[in-house]
Amino acid sequence: MNRHENLTRRPAGTPFFQPHGRFRPDISYLCGMDFFERIRNDYGLSAGAVRTLAAAAERIDAGRKTCLVREGERDAWLYFVEEGSLRTYVMREDRCVILNFAFEGDPATSVLGVAPSGLAFATVETLEPSRLVRIPRMRMDELFRSSAELADWGRRMSERMLRSHEEYFADYSWREKGKQYFRLLAEYPELLLRVPLKDLAAYLFVTPQTLSRIRAAVKRKLP
Numbered sequence: 049m050n051r052h053e054n055l056t057r058r059p060a061g062t063p064f065f066q067p068h069g070r071f072r073p074d075i076s077y078l079c080g081m082d083f084f085e086r087i088r089n090d091y092g093l094s095a096g097a098v099r100t101l102a103a104a105a106e107r108i109d110a111g112r113k114t115c116l117v118r119e120g121e122r123d124a125w126l127y128f129v130e131e132g133s134l135r136t137y138v139m140r141e142d143r144c145v146i147l148n149f150a151f152e153g154d155p156a157t158s159v160l161g162v163a164p165s166g167l168a169f170a171t172v173e174t175l176e177p178s179r180l181v182r183i184p185r186m187r188m189d190e191l192f193r194s195s196a197e198l199a200d201w202g203r204r205m206s207e208r209m210l211r212s213h214e215e216y217f218a219d220y221s222w223r224e225k226g227k228q229y230f231r232l233l234a235e236y237p238e239l240l241l242r243v244p245l246k247d248l249a250a251y252l253f254v255t256p257q258t259l260s261r262i263r264a265a266v267k268r269k270l271p
Contacts, residue, residue, distance in 0.1 A: 083130040083181045086153045091204060097197045104191060105183045116156065116172045116180075123168035125182045127156040132178025133242055136170045137250070146251040148213075149175070149243060155205065156180075175243065225254055229262050 084098050093101075107130065110116070117123050119138055127134070134150040136157065147170055150156050156172045192199040223231070229252065232239055239248060249259040 083128055083153065087201070090153065091201050093201055094197060097195060097201070100191065100195060101183070101198065104187045105181050108180050108182060110174045110178050110180055112174060112176050114174045114178075116174070117168045119168055119171045121168055122166060123157075124185060126185050126188050127172065128181045128183075129154050129156065130179045130181050132180070133175045134172055134178065135175055135243075135247055136172050138170045144250045145253075146247055149239060149247075149251070151238060151242070155209070175247070225252055225258070226262050226265060228252055229259070230266055233266065 084102050087093060087101075088095075088098050110132070116127055116134070117125070129150050129152055131152060134154075134156050135146055136148050136150070137144050137146045139145070157168075157170075188202075192202050221228075232248075239251075243251075245259060246256050249256045252259065254262070
């Protein structure tokens with residue numbers, strides 16, 4: 049199967065989420081704002097910088113479990129999440145190791161320009177039907193070189209992601225698994241609402257069965 053066969057450009061005006069019987073959290077407060085509006089608000093970009101960025105980008109729709117790039121393959125596109133969610137992972141000793149999740153407004157990778165090797169360091173896959181904004185990595189590098197404002201935006205976005213990783217490894221990853229889960233419950237509730245149990249378990253380096261026991265124990269402690 050071609051990994052991009054579930055990936056299509058979205059006609060203007062098409063409703064994004066279709067109703068179905070499975071529960072979905074209310075994320076309308078995020079989906080009401082498009083990606084460029086969001087980054088302008090978050091980073092204070094000028095209207096001109098946003099127009100330059102938008103002119104280099106295209107919006108695409110991706111079905112659930114669409115693989116955008118595989119570890120070790122040529123990594124030509126930089127993806128951002130406008131609606132939906134992604135996971136980034138590597139396979140080690142036949143085990144899925146999830147590095148991070150991306151939600152509305154997030155980039156799908158920690159490398160915003162062209163990677164030194166030109167190859168993906170990890171696999172990026174959608175968790176649910178998602179609307180993405182993508183920009184060729186080479187074009188992004190050109191924009192960084194030609195615009196001090198966009199270069200500063202890329203630096204600040206990279207620093208934000210780096211701080212998140214530093215926080216995880218310095219203050220989080222070493223904790224007992226039950227405490228890790230409790231912190232996720234308190235600080236990142238969207239993970240618990242939108243990420244499948246098996247993926248959350250892989251992120252915490254436990255089995256789904258162990259995570260189920262942890263969740264049951266935490267529920268018993270809640271008032």
